Amino acid sequence: MRAGVLSGRLGSSCSSRLPRPCPVEPAAPLPAPQRLPTGGAGPRDVTVRTSKATQLSYDDLADAVSRANPEKRVLQDINFRALVEQCQDWPALQRLEADLRDRYDRQPGLALAVLIRLSEVVDVEAADAATKKEVVTLLNSTLAPWLLKKGLFKIKVNALPVILASLAALQYNNARLNAMLRGMLESGIYVEEKVDEEAEARRLEEEAQAAKAAKAAAREAKAAAAAEAAAAAAAEGGKPKRKAKTKAEREADKAAKEAEKAAKEEAARAKAEAEAKAAEPVFVVRGGGLLQAGQLAAALCSATQLGIRLEGDALVRLGERLDYIKRHMEAEQIGYLATALAPYKRLPPSFEPFLDEVPLAVREGLGSLGGEALVDLLVVLVREEVDLTPSWVAAYQRALLAALPFLERPRAFTALLFCLAKGSLEITEEFLSALLNRLAAAPRRPAAARGRAAAAGGGSLLARMKPADLAVVAAVLSIYGYAPAEEVTQAYLRALEDRAGEMTAQQVVTVIDACVELGIELGPDLTDEMLAVAEAGLAALPAARLAQLAAALAAAGHEPDGFWTRALAEALQGHAARAANGPGLTEVVGVMAALPGPFPADGEAAAGVLNAVKERATALGGLSDSDRTALSRVLLRLPNSKAMAPAFLDSLKPPPPPPPPPAVAAPPAARPAATAAAVAAPSRRAPAAAAAVPAAAAQRPRASVPIQVVEDEYDEYDKRERVIEEERLPPPPRRQAVAAAGPASRARQEYEEDEYKEEEEEEEEEPRVIGRRRAAASAPPPPARAPAPAPPVTARTAPPPPPPPPVDEGFVASTRVSRRSRR
Incomplete structure (x- = not known):
């Protein structure tokens, strides 16, 4: 018995981590007990068991449980979280995760450890397609279902930033999981006022009791009145008469009915709210509470990368929460918030108090922000029209110049240049030159390490830009009037040649106009290619943009081919047919005047456009003298237009007024x-x-x-x-x-x-x-009768x-x- 008890205690409480005592020396065997001489059953012989227990060492006793249930002993001693953290590559983690799936329910932190380590050992940007597929399969099969069913109900709210950051690093999106994570995030931003269910139940019970008491009082009053009437009738010796209700009785009945109706309505409302609450997804966070400033900033940043957006009242309360905790936020946390708020097109007014103080709060810590955070910060401030002082802009330029080597996304440069131009910020030539040199520079690290960037071209940032980004670069340079260096110009032209076939008509107009203004020679081949791409979209461009393109082509001395000229003429005819007034028609003719070479006045293309202008002017009832004067100035700029201009302008005059109707002669008196x-x-x-x-x-x-x-x-x-x-x-x-x-x-x-x-x-x-007419005509007239006296004839009595x-x-x-x- 001693050995069993001891082994049980040691197996349950001792472990290999405890200090071991000195080994037990083997004890001398005890003398054998004397047996009773009687023939009855004597005491049980325990010599062997006792000697065995006393001879066991500490190690033998500690291993007693292992001999009884070795697997349980081993699992208790293994630190699985340490094993997960020690995995150095994806295959090892994949094999280990397959053995740990059954332990997620008992150890929620183990599942989080696997998710975090997975985001650390797998670089999704540089991983091949097979590895990406395996990662997605793992997340879909085990981790995401566990988080949806049980994980979020066992995880504290302070673990939310780590979950969001891991999922963002893995670029994993799941609609249902994102919805639940958004619910957790909202619960960490603000705490809704919870209704005390017990107090609400007591209130409803009290109202029901009050209604019942009112009804009972009404019944008692009615019974008392009836008894009184019966007693009075019995005293008189006749049949009791029905007595009308008094005013108090009527009011009591009315109050009872109203109380009963109110109780029914309240019960129906409570039932409807309970059903609606049961239908909505419930987000219960164990140990829930508000996220602190740093946690909230990191969680919002990661949620934005996953495409999770706050809407409505949640976004309004976020602004209020940020205004409350802004004094506890550091520059780095404000940078995270800028990244989180940059995708929102417009923020509610509740963000204004917080954003107004951001420039001053972050000025001293601009140098600690990364390149992406600096760009997002400027995007938010410019979009929300926050006043930026020249000293702040100067400090921002210095911080961004230091972070330029770490900016590796072309879209970040596009957003930066766009905000600089939109905000009309005064920047130095050195700063703009550094930006352009960074765009044209060779990649800082090998193409194999950039994943998608290498797949997109593996060259400079300009080579990896999309057509819209290239158009923004040209527009910003045109706004600032800055001609880039030769190396940057050549890199930009190479990027245009690669992306010319993907451009839209609007982007072609922007690029050609900016390059002509900056003196960048596109070359006839590249210009013709871009014009051919824009040919199909000319009809969708406004007349002002067509005039801008025509003026740029004329300034560059480039004459498009006949196919493009006919497409432009058809687009102008459509604009003429839709013109609302004379200035609109003048603008249509001005497009041809801006590019006079392909549009001589006696040519086929110009004739079609002028006929459309004439038809529209006739439909509008002609043009006024001022409109025809403005149109004549533009028309005379066309070649060979002096001979036909007077007749064409006369045809645009309003039609003469119709002659007055002829006067009808006065009828005779009869x-x-x-x-x-x-x-x-x-x-x-x-x-x-x-x-x-x-x-x-x-x-x-x-x-x-x-x-x-x-x-x-x-x-x-x-x-x-x-x-x-x-x-x-x-x-x-x-x-x-x-x-x-x-x-x-x-x-x-x-x-x-x-x-x-x-x-x-x-x-x-x-x-x-x-026959009747002839008879009437041949019949003699009847004899005249003496006229009877009649009243005087008037207009009414005649x-x-x-x-x-x-x-x-x-x-x-x-x-x-x-x-x-x-x-």
Whole structure:
């Protein structure tokens, strides 16, 4: 028993790291005990066990557990984290990681150690494709799933900067993992106000109890009132009458209902919030808290490299947090923050207090920042329009000159030059010359060590620049008016030759214009190649940019070929068709005037553009005198334009105003009466109205409208056809009015369709109508009657005059004949 207990204690508490005691000397054997002479069962013989226990050394006792469970003993003594840190290459770490996957749940720090060491032994920039694929497979299969499922719930928030830095070094992006890391980062920036769930539950319970008490009080009041009414009725000896509720009872009932409704709404709201909270991803950080200034800066910098961006309220609170901890930040940490904030296009106003004090806070430590951090710092300050003093700019130049050898990204130089020009910063010629020399210099280290840089060309930084970067370099040099040295110029031209086929039309215009202004000779072959590349995009360029390109080509003495000239003419025709006013058309003609060689006024290309200008001017209603004067100055700069310019400018004048409508002669005195009678007729068509008139005319005195006046008006029909038809005929039907406004063919077709059915009826009734007219014409006039006394005639009391008698059959017959002929 002693040996077992001792071995158990030693196995559980002792280890090889403890100091070992001196070896135990073997004890003398004990005398054998005397056996009882009785035949009963005597005590058990333990001599052998006792002598064995006393003869074991310390090493034998310590190894007792190893003999019972050797694997467990070995695993307990191994420091796996030290083994991970001792791996010197990727294959060794890969083999070790395969054996450690089962221990990540029990030792979260072991998984982090593997991730950190992986980012240290593998250089993703210089690694081959097979190694990159193996690294991604390892991350996708073990580390990323562990972090997503369990790791982030077991890791403290202060470990977040290390995780982000390792993933950024490995250039590993996982959408789900990035979302969880962003949640951890937000939890480290600020702490949300957490609701005390117990207090909230107590509050809800109290409100529910209050509602129940209100309902119980209302019921009691109601029961008391009913009992009182019953007692009163019993005292009177009759049936208890229903008593109306008092004001207090009604208010109590109303309060009870409102309390019950509020309780239901609160319960529904709490349930909805709980469901929404359960649906959202939960980021629980063990031992959570706010990140300190250095940790926050490093975490934000690494998160930016992974493409993790803070948005909305998180970004606003970050600005507030930075303003609070700015006094605890050093220059290096501000550099990390600049790298983190550089990709954001615009920062919220909460960053203004922090950014306003950054130049002063970082001025003394500019020399401690790296080249990339200095560039990012200038990008943020210029973009946010922070005031930079000349002394600060001078200190910045000195710090950047010292860090130039460590700037190895072409994009960093592009951003630097762009910010210098945009901020209108005063820089020295020495500083700009050093920047350009660094761009044209040979690589500082072998191409094999640069990974992607070697794949991109392995030459100078200019050779590794993209077309957009080359255009920015040319534009900045043009803004500062600085002509680079011959070595830099040749390196730039070589880079242009390599990237000319990838340029856009906008970049071609920028490069050609800047090179011509700086006196850099591109050469006819390179210029033609760049123009051919930009040919397809000329129509998308504004007219001002086309004029800039044309002026640069003219200044360089380069005349493009016919294909490019036709493309430019087509682009100008499109601009002319879209011009909104006279100055826009003048700008179109000015492009041809800037490059007069391919555009003589009597040439085909210029003629097409001028015709488009003329059509657009006509559509705009002509050009004013000032617009035509400005256009004439530009037009006369074209070759062979003096002869055609006057006629062309006259064609751009506004059209003359239309002549005033002719004055209509005053109608005779009897015409208003005749017109009123024609309008008052019941029929809408002229022939029918003329046929229905005789009976009414025979019943009215004919002396009010002289027949001779009507006959004279019919005689004058050929002279005043429209006036007579409008005054004497009733208004035409709607379809005829619509047809009259359209073309003649359409009017004729609608008129025939409208008169088709009526024509057949008129043909049947024509003999009878004519007979009536003749009988009416041959009948003697009725005897005159004595006029009855009547009130004085005024404009309101005068009766409408009778319609004219249908004595002119030629007009009606002619209209019918014309209709039949049209059929």
